[in-house]
Amino acid sequence: MTAFAGYFAPDMSNTLTTTLNNNNSTSNATTTSNSTNLNTFKGSGVTFQYPKDWNQYTSDSSDPDRIVALKSDKADISLLSVFAEDAHGDGLDYWKKIQKDALSSNDTIISEKSVQIAGVSGYRLDYSYTNNGGGEHSDIIFVKNGKRYKLLFTTGSVSAIQNDINTIVNSFKTY
Numbered sequence: 518m519t520a521f522a523g524y525f526a527p528d529m530s531n532t533l534t535t536t537l538n539n540n541n542s543t544s545n546a547t548t549t550s551n552s553t554n555l556n557t558f559k560g561s562g563v564t565f566q567y568p569k570d571w572n573q574y575t576s577d578s579s580d581p582d583r584i585v586a587l588k589s590d591k592a593d594i595s596l597l598s599v600f601a602e603d604a605h606g607d608g609l610d611y612w613k614k615i616q617k618d619a620l621s622s623n624d625t626i627i628s629e630k631s632v633q634i635a636g637v638s639g640y641r642l643d644y645s646y647t648n649n650g651g652g653e654h655s656d657i658i659f660v661k662n663g664k665r666y667k668l669l670f671t672t673g674s675v676s677a678i679q680n681d682i683n684t685i686v687n688s689f690k691t692y
Contacts, residue, residue, distance in 0.1 A: 523670055555684070558585055563599065563666070568681050570599070591681065593673035594654075596621040604665040612658050612665050613640045623647040627675065634668075635689050637661050643675050655682060 555566045557575075561584040571589040576598065587597040603689040604612070620626070627643040638657030646654060668685065672678050 526661075537639070552690055556588075559628050560584065562601065562664075563651055564688075564690050564692065565685050567597075571595075576613075589678070589681070591672070592677035595670065595672040595678050595681075597671075598669045600667040600669070601664050603659045604663055607660070607665070609638060609640060609658070609660050610661060611664065613642075616640065616656055616658060617643055620644060621646070621648070627653065632657060632659075632686065633656050634659050634686050635666070657682075657686060666691070671687075 524615075529687055530563075556569055556571075557564060557566050563584060567587060568589070568662060571587040574586055574588045576583065576586045580600070582600045582602040584599045584601055586599075589595045616646045617629075623646070627645060629640070629642045631639045632639045632655060632660045637659050639657055641655065642655045643653065643655045647650060649654070652671060652673050655672075657668040657670075657674045659666050668689070670678065675682070
């Protein structure tokens, strides 16, 4: 089980490529344009819209639970990784605890709240971190159909990409 996968910020000083990594379960993914400002990701049982200035990239770290990784130049550099894994029968409260327990002593919670995503209740935790040069994370988790989903936004400023986060969360669906 990879409950703690993706909790640490990637080293944003490395050059990232914009190609898909076939190990990230995205070989069956498609990206289409639904409007002039949005692309649509569909693959590995999820679909969502995202701004056109976000691009798919290959992460520096391999994680079999990662569905897709996106990158934008907003707020310095902003990254999104979408994960899905077997929830092992555990509900949202369990995963909320895991999420909070994974914070390091140097992390500072900015906000936490309930959210609606993919037609179910989810949990959002925004926090600042100091590892890998520092920045902010917004972790959004939910459990649906026996899977735990996580959207991990890594950025210089969560507030600077809030509209993009809203676009992704409001359009996120599982199938």
